[in-house]
Amino acid sequence: MSFASSPPSSRHWTFTAVATGLVSPALVWAAERSYRSWDGCLRARGVRLSDPGAEIPDACRDINGLLALVMLAAVVYVAATAITGLSVGAVEGRRRRGFGRRRWVTVTVVGITAPWALVTYAAGYGIGRLLPPPAVDRAWAEGRDAALRILGLLTAGGQPSTVLAPGFLTDEPVHLDARLHYARHYGATVTYTQTSAAAVGSAGFVAGAMVANAIGNSSAKSRAERLARPQWREHQLARVVLTPTRTWCGVSGRWLSFDHAAVMEYHLDNYGAVLTFADSEPLRVNGPAAWAHAVLFGYFRFGAHALATLPFLEPIRAALSAPPSPVDG
Numbered sequence: 001m002s003f004a005s006s007p008p009s010s011r012h013w014t015f016t017a018v019a020t021g022l023v024s025p026a027l028v029w030a031a032e033r034s035y036r037s038w039d040g041c042l043r044a045r046g047v048r049l050s051d052p053g054a055e056i057p058d059a060c061r062d063i064n065g066l067l068a069l070v071m072l073a074a075v076v077y078v079a080a081t082a083i084t085g086l087s088v089g090a091v092e093g094r095r096r097r098g099f100g101r102r103r104w105v106t107v108t109v110v111g112i113t114a115p116w117a118l119v120t121y122a123a124g125y126g127i128g129r130l131l132p133p134p135a136v137d138r139a140w141a142e143g144r145d146a147a148l149r150i151l152g153l154l155t156a157g158g159q160p161s162t163v164l165a166p167g168f169l170t171d172e173p174v175h176l177d178a179r180l181h182y183a184r185h186y187g188a189t190v191t192y193t194q195t196s197a198a199a200v201g202s203a204g205f206v207a208g209a210m211v212a213n214a215i216g217n218s219s220a221k222s223r224a225e226r227l228a229r230p231q232w233r234e235h236q237l238a239r240v241v242l243t244p245t246r247t248w249c250g251v252s253g254r255w256l257s258f259d260h261a262a263v264m265e266y267h268l269d270n271y272g273a274v275l276t277f278a279d280s281e282p283l284r285v286n287g288p289a290a291w292a293h294a295v296l297f298g299y300f301r302f303g304a305h306a307l308a309t310l311p312f313l314e315p316i317r318a319a320l321s322a323p324p325s326p327v328d329g
Contacts, residue, residue, distance in 0.1 A: 012088070017106035020081065020113040027074045034067040081114050085121035093128020140271060143288025144319060151295045151316055155307050160296060165241055172243035175296050178289035181272075182238035182249055185230060186281040192224040232284060240285055242293055244300045247275070249285070258283055260301050267312050268294055291316055 041060035042048070056064055092101070100107035100121075111118040133141070154160060165174040194217050239250035247258045258275060265276035272286035273293050285293060298310045307313060 013101055013103045013106040013110075016117075017109040017113075020110055020117065023077060024113040027070065027077060030070045031067070031074060034063065034070050038063040038067050078116060081117040082120045085114075085117035085119075086124040089121035089124025089126075090128040090131075091124075093125035094131045094133060096129070096133060099125060139288045143271070144291055146289070147291030147295050147316055148319060150292055151307060151313070154295065154299050154304050157304065160299065168241055168248070170241075170243055170248075172245065174241055174243055176240070176242035176289060176292055178240055178287065178292075179237055180240045180285040180287035180289055180293075181235065182240070182251055183232040183235050183284045183286070184281045185232050185284065187230040188228050188233070190224040190228040192220045194220070238285075240289070240293070242296055247283075247285075247293070247297070249283070260297060263297075263301070266294070266297065268315060273297075 038060060041057070041063055045057050045060070092099075107118070110121075150160065160175045162173045162175060163177050165177040168174065168177070234251070236251065241248040241250075245260055247260065249256045249258070258277075262277050262279075263275050264278050265274075267274050268290070269284075271288070271290050272284050273290045274282060274284045276282045294313060295307070295316060298307055298313055302310060308317070
């Protein structure tokens with residue numbers, strides 16, 4: 001069996017580093033080339049802008065316009081990246097993310113290629129840290145803390161507590177009853193209709209109609225292929241109940257049962273627990289209680305002695321040994 005975990009996404013830092021690493025040097029190069037061309041044009045015609053009444057020759061006006069356009073693009077670029085840095089910093093600071101999501105290589109690249117953006121990000125980050133975390137992040141933090149308490153209790157030899165599950169009838173004790181986002185991963189059969197066009201008129205009109213019809217058919221086919229490929233489906237909020245042997249999901253007015261012994265792969269993905277089976281579609285439950293589900297699943301499936309070594313519990317064990325913080329991303 002394979003067990004893995006995935007850290008919270010921070011791809012926007014990679015994108016920013018790549019973007020600034022390409023755009024900033026390109027703007028500097030364009031500005032320098034435009035200025036050199038403009039200055040060379042003026043010198044070739046003996047024009048000195050410091051002279052009273054000096055006028056730009058017509059031959060140099062196009063170059064001057066290009067230089068002005070490049071400088072305008074640079075001003076817009078600096079302003080946009082600075083505002084973006086301030087906004088992202090405020091959001092990540094308020095959500096108690098690590099500075100730059102601790103992507104130190106990409107942070108360094110951004111600092112070199114767009115230092116003003118990193119400065120505004122740092123200012124926004126400081127402001128965000130002074131603000132209370134959003135309610136949704138408090139829910140994540142409470143879910144994480146609950147999972148850490150359960151893991152500590154079970155690792156120390158304690159027994160998992162039972163919870164009341166109003167209206168849910170089972171012969172087994174219930175150890176988790178929570179609202180989680182539910183999804184399944186599978187492909188689907190999607191049908192689409194091919195159309196045929198019959199056009200009457202000039203050769204150009206007929207050709208245009210045929211091209212438009214071909215484009216429409218191609219678009220319909222691409223959309224059908226996109227919808228048919230395997231992906232997460234059936235997204236909805238579900239009641240999830242965990243017993244020692246099963247995970248139950250209340251979906252669309254019925255209860256679906258997932259046998260823990262049938263799980264072939266389990267991993268955590270951005271506070272979502274993904275369960276993969278040999279003969280049915282993968283299940284994903286996402287929400288603040290997902291970490292608690294992972295701990296309890298590991299305990300009942302493998303025993304208390306395995307909690308210290310199960311790979312999919314590594315992010316939870318790391319959080320347990322880390323210094324406490326209000327909210328961690």
